[in-house]
Amino acid sequence: MTQQPNRPHLSRRVVLSAAGLAVAASGAVLAACGSEPAATGPKTGGTLRAAFAGGGADETIDPHRVNLFADAARAKAVYDKLADLGADMAAVPRLAESWTPDADLTVWTVSLREAAFHDGSPVRAADVLYSYRRIANPEETFRAKSDLTPIDLDASRAVDDRTVEFVLKHHLAEFPNCLAAFGAYIVPEGSDTFDAPVGSGPFKFVSFTPGSEFTVERFDEYWDGAPKLDRLQIVVADEESARINALLGGQVEYAHDLSATTARANEANDAVALVASPGSNMLGFAMKTDRAPFDDPRVRQAMFLLCDRDELVESVLSGRGQTGNDLYGLGFEHYAAHIPQRERDLATATALLAEAGVETITLDTADVGSGFTEAAQIFAEQVREAGVDVEINERNADTYWSEVLTEGQIASYRSGAMPIASHISQRLLTESPTNVTQWHHADFDELYLQLQSTADEAARDQLYQEIQQRLHDEGGYLVWGFADWIIGTLPGVHGVEQAPANTLDWARFDKVWMD
Template sequence: MVKASRVTYVVACSALLLFTACSSDTNTTNQTELKEATFLFNFPSQTIDPSLDYTPLRAGVTETLVKLNDDDLSIEPWLAEDWQSEDGQHWTFTIRSEVLFHNGEPLTAESVKQSLERAMEQNPGVMEVLNIDYMEASDQTLTIVTNEPFPQFPSELVHPNASILEVGASEPEQRPVGTGPFMVDSFVANSALDVKRFDEYWDGAARLDQARFTFNEDESARLSALKSGGADIVYRPPVDSLTDLEADPLYKTESVVGLRTHELIFNTRNEWFEDESIRKAFDALVDREELMNEIMSGQAVLANGPFLPDFEFTPEYDQKDTGKETALAWFEEAGFETENEVVTKEGEPLHFTLVTYTSRAEFPILAQALQSKAKEIGITISIEVVDNYEEYLLQEESWDIGMYSPLIAPRGDASYFLNVSFKPDGALNFSKVDHPELTSIIDELDKTIDESERNQLIEDALLLIDQETYYSYLVHPNIVVAMNDRVENWNTSRSEYYMLTNELDVDGD
């Protein structure tokens, strides 16, 4: 049986709101303090349907069957008390009893089944990663059978899009009904989500009365909101502001290495980037040290591959040569001319399109730095900032290079990342990879139960990905958070999943 102990995660902040009730007879003022937190995030949400968006989980509205332990990245019970499987294909989950949805309906195995069925209908990516054949529910026991042996299945239930909601409630995109410590009060797309305490929360009522989850992609605007009192806590303030914030007793900051990896994506369906040597040339051209130390002010660690080095399955990568001379050598390997350190093809200059987005403030700067280095060898790079970035990369064919910062290991297991990023039909296969040997390794991994064998398969896959250079892995960025000094019980979660929690508090003095 797979078991773990529950852990509470904390992320958000608070402001004190006073409401005054006056007595006309005595002129005596009675004050009731309402604790409120305003949290400012960098990615906007167009919907709060938990099957499509992470915000309901982050805002404490919904919960998943299992959750991620932030220290060792193991999975722990949440709405499921325990789970077991003898063969990695037939799973039995015991659903926690005495849990209520925000509308008073009890959480049962049947309601969980209906929620997961809805998630798979609404989101093809959820259907792909869960790989469920059928489910059966009886009281608080949920039986799930996957299409094939799937030993890492419980870890996939960590994903925010597998959050449990009450399917019978209306308007899930505007007012999802979950089991978390907060219930939705109002939502304005791309602007703000207001939540209030759910007094019947199974794990103890929240210390905050209400909270606001807001969005702004401009890091300078997020910093201004913190300093003006418009936000109590801000995600990813400008890194160059940290020194001043740390020296000011009015604020607190935290910075921890997260589970994201900044990367360059190469469109392998492009006529040039089909060539492994061209991908390696750009991999050599990018200056990781400049990105980490200058552009990101040291708030990152260098990446040799997609995963942090402390994962058991991360291989020992060979040291790579980088710089202009190495890039020129790879262009020559690909059959390009490099006379006078200027790259041409049959006498014609090269032009590529690089796409990026603004919610990672360092990306436009990094794009310009890469553009400048390419110009030194005669290559022109046009930079385009696009909206709906993931959708654009998947659907458009005209781009050559992309920048991205995914959560590489959001479940403490490599299977999800490999499946969605490198199988031909993967939901996040932005590079359009179709490599039969790599697909075969991933397929074998998905049905392997023994942990040591799984780790070896993961290592084999990662070394093959490194050899082919489908992506250029740059740095693992720190999660940087700033808050006012009254915020209590804050924890910067590496998973970036658990933010507004029942333990979050503010000092009312």
């Protein structure tokens, strides 16, 4: 990995001197539908510096290992997938020009568009199959592996350089979602090291220092049109205050993942433009269902009943969000909206915890997302009302996500957008790579397989409802709210669209330009 010591990690100390600008500036812009285009039209040139929360040594530019939002933004700059997700979670063609199923939905033929890697070689069917087989490697823990499980990659084949025939293990009407899976990027055949990665995305790699910076430059031959920017630099600023202060201080032009509190504080600030995507960020707590005390369903039920969701939405999100009901994907296709909203019931929760003999719990959190620490503190007070002592464990932000995946009892959690099916396959099956709740149930795995294999749309939706009802009753995710996804830019930055995180138009730097 290329070292760039002259490009420092934007810690809170580095940008603290800019803090006063947030108070001093005045006059507001809150963009509801993306940054406004300049009257003179798009311009070419310039370097955009974008601040993201990082993950220290856990950061990666191996596109199949992406986990953090910063990882995903870097991968998106350099690579392409066969498809990506629109705002409605439907698959949108990218490197795949089209996909066509056979009569029983077990063989899908994907036609590739004409596209080239950064070294000039064409994107071929062989590259697609190599990439998917690398992701499906049973000895690895790639996140997209679960989404690709329905594909029989031994039977699948390259019909020709621009045609892939995917043979499936069972009927699958939602196969295009597999192509859009988080991390399912296409790399050149034979790629196994990523010190100087080659992709087919809008930008070519220049340098990367984990926990500090990532720099790429425009790829003029990009199939979807060359970016307007000369260069893109993603820099790390773990704390949200560091990102907004770096933006206001002119150290960056784009600040990812700002809090509702920051948005409200800057509504009268013409030094920053804000782009808000309503309800696209799930917020909650993940309980480990395989260990005490949360292996007891009574304890999980008590946590559900102790949570005052309205207080969290009002306090943490400044009222800029929607109340959660312990289920992922509010507003997405197949969401179980018929399940009644769970209300707070202190008396019942207190009785359940007394029956279970719970006296104390440890709640993990870290400053890795907007409002994380504040939400943990508020929820801890809500739990203490039931006579249970709550110890808040502040973990290292750089290692938080890797640690809470397997360690601890209950942890602050959030998620960007993805289809509900991907949420289940990546997080809730016995072999799911990011199963933070340690939800391991063979009958649940079988029910999801049945869902995937059901061609009839109404019958499949019924299985979605059944799965979500079970998760609502006894699962490990306490989902208290859905926040607006807020991004800040300097006023001279254009083309930043309103889009849920992890969808096609999120972090779409190839469409951004500057005055």
